Amino acid sequence: MDYDFIVAGGGLVGSSIAYGLARQKYKVAVLDGGDRSFRASRGNFGLVWVQGKGWDYAPYAQWTGQAADLWPQFVAELVNETGVEIDYQRSGGMHFCLNEAEWSEREHEMEMVRQHTGGAFEYEMLDHDRLQQQIPQISNTVLGASYSPQDGHVNPLYLLQALQQGMDVHQVHYYPNQSIDRIEAKQGGYYTHSTEGTLSAGKIVLCAGLDNRRLGEMLGMEIPVVVDRGQIMITERLQPFLNLPTLHVRQTAEGTVQIGYSHEDTGLNDGTSPSVLKKIARRAVLMFPFLARVQLVRAWGALRIMTPDHNPIYQQSADCPGAFTVTCHSGVTLAAMHAGPVAEWIGGSIRLDLINQFSTDRFNVSPG
Template sequence: MTVDVAESPDVLVVGGGLVGTAVAYGLAREGAKVTVLDEGDGGFRASRGNFGLVWVQGKGYGLSPYARWTRSSADRWPALAAALLEDTGIDVALRQPGGFHICFSDEELAERNKRLGILKAELGGDYPYQLLDAKELRERLPAIGPEVIGASYTPMDGHVNPLKLLRALHDAMQRRGVTLVGNSQIGRIAPEEGGFAAHGRNGVWRAPRIVLAAGLGNSSLAPQVGLHAPVKPNRGQILVSERVAPFLHHPTINVRQTDEGSVQLGDSMEEVGFNDFTTTDVLSKIARRGVRAFPFLKDVRLVRMWAALRVYSPDSFPIYEQSSQYPGAFVVTCHSGVTLAAAHALRIAPWVVGGAIPDELGAFPGGRFLSPAKILSHA
C-alpha cells in the first residue's frame, strides 16, 4: 500500500549519493524546501567506490566545455569544503597541491603532452601543466620507482576523503532542513498539473520541480519526463593498504595516500554489466602497477578491496538538461561525483531554482545521443 505524502516540498531530488546530496545541499542553501528520495543500501551506489580525486588534468579531451566545467568545480571546491565544515564540523580533508599522471613509456608521455597541449589551446592558454622526466619527477616524488620514465603535472588537481564528503553532505543538507527518505526506490514519475508525482515503494511524493540524480536509475526514469539519459555501468575496483608513514603528498591518477595514512590503488575500467564483484585478475594488475610506481608498496599489507559501478554515458561525458516537454524536470548524471560536487552544489542548484543555466551545460544534453528523428519525437 502506498501513502500519499501531503506536504509538498519545492524540489524532489531522486538519489541520495554524492550527486543528489550535493545538489540537495546547494538547493537548501538557495532557500528551497527539498526532499531527497534515496533507494537505500540495496542500490548500486557509485558513491561507495569513489577514488576521492578532485581531478582536472586531461578531462574534456574531445569536448572542451567539460574541461571548463571541471575546472570551474575544482576552483569552487575550497568554498564547498569551508561551507561543509561550518555547517557540520566535518573536515572532508580537501587538499589541492596539484597531481601527477605517472607514465611508464615514452609513448604514454607523448600522449599526455598531446592531450594537455590540445586542452591548453582550446582553453585559451589558461591550462597550466608540466611534463617531467624521471629525474625531475624523482625530485618531487622521492619514492617513485625506476620503471617510471616521467609524468605530467598540473597544479589544478587534488583529492578529498570521499566517505567524509558523503557523510558531510548528508549531515549538512539535513541541518539545512532537507528531508531524507530512505528505502524509497522510485519506479515511476508522473507529470501532473503543478509539478510531478514520484511513486516509490512506500509512498508518493509531489513537488513542482524534480531532479533526477539516481545514477544508473536515470536511464529508466528520464524518459518518463521527456528526458534521455542512456547511462550504463562501468566497474572500477580499488585496493586499500594499511596505514603507512606519509610518503605521497600529491595525488596521482592511480595511487594516492589518504588523510588517514592508508594508500588507495585503483583505476580499472571494466564493461561487465551490473556485476559489482571484485576479481583477483584485475586487482592483481592494479597492485602491480602500484608497485611499479612506488616499489616500497610491495611490503605493505592490503586490508580492503571493493568494486563499484560508475555511471557512464555513451561518450563518457555528463548529462545535464531540463525537460522541454515537462519544464521543472531536470536530469543530472555524471561519473565524477567528487570532482563535480562543488559545481553541483554551487552552480547546478541555482539553475534548478530558476537561475540562468551555466554556460558550459549547453554541451551536455541527453538529446545528443538521439537520432534526428527521435529528437523530433522528443520535442
C-alpha cells in the same frame, strides 16, 4: 504539493544538488535507495581531478576547471555549516608515464586541455629526475609524469557525510530506503511512488545514477547511461611517502594507500576479480616497489555512471518542464559546481551558457 523539489537519489550528485537547492530556501525532499543500491559515491577514488579531463571536448575541459576552482570556497562553507572535516587538499596531482607511448599520449592530452581552456589549465611534464626530486620513492622504471597544480583530493565518504549534514542544516527531508518505482507528471507537478507511499513536488531532479535511464523514460527523457566497473584496493596505514594524489595511487590523510584505475564492462556486477586486482597491483608495484611488501586490507568494485562520450548530461525535459536530470561521472570533482551554479540554474536564479553544451542533443536522442 508537498515540496518545491524532489531529488531522486542521495549519492554525491543528488546530495550536492539538494544541498544547493535548500541553500536557496527551496523546500526539498531527497528520496534515496538503500544498502543494496549501486552507489558509486561510496566506492570511488576521491580525486578532485582536472588534468586530462575534456581533452577531446572543450566544454568539459572548461567545466571541470571551473568546478575545481570553486572547491576551496565550497569546502570552507560546507565545513563551516556542518563542522565535518573532509580532508580536502588542492595539493596538485600527477599521472605517471611508464614508457614513451604513455608519455606522448599524455603530453598531447594535457596540451589539448590547455588550449581548450585558453591557457587557464596549467601543467608540466616532469622527466624522471624532476619527478624523483619530488617523490624520492618513485621507481627508476617510471619515465616521468604529467603534473598539474590544479588537481586535488578529498575523503569522498566524509564529503558525502558533510553534504548530508548540510542537507539537514537546511531542513531537507531525506528518505532512505525509498527507491522510486514510478513518477507521474500531473496537476502541474510530479508525483513519486515508492513502496513507502507517494510524494509530490512542483519540480523534480533525477540524480539516481544508473537508474536515471529508467526514471527518465517516465518523464520523456532518453538518458543514455553506460556502466563501467572500477576496482580499488587499499593497504594498511603507511608512513607518508606521497604528498599528492596520482591517477593510480593515492595516500589518504590516514596513511592508507588506495590503488586503482581499472575499467570493465561487466554490466550490473560490482564485485571484484583477482585478474584485474593483480593487474592494478602490478602497475602500482612498478611505480613503488616497496608496495609489494605491504598488507592489503580491503578491495572492492564499484560501478561508474558513464555516458557514451564520458561527458556529463544536464538536461531539462522539453515534454515535462521542471523535470531535470544530472547524470555524470566525476561527481566528486563536480560537487562544488553541482552545489553552486548547477543548483542555481535548476532553481532558476541564474543562466549558465556552458551548461547547454551538456544536453542530450549531442547524442541525437529525445530530450523529452
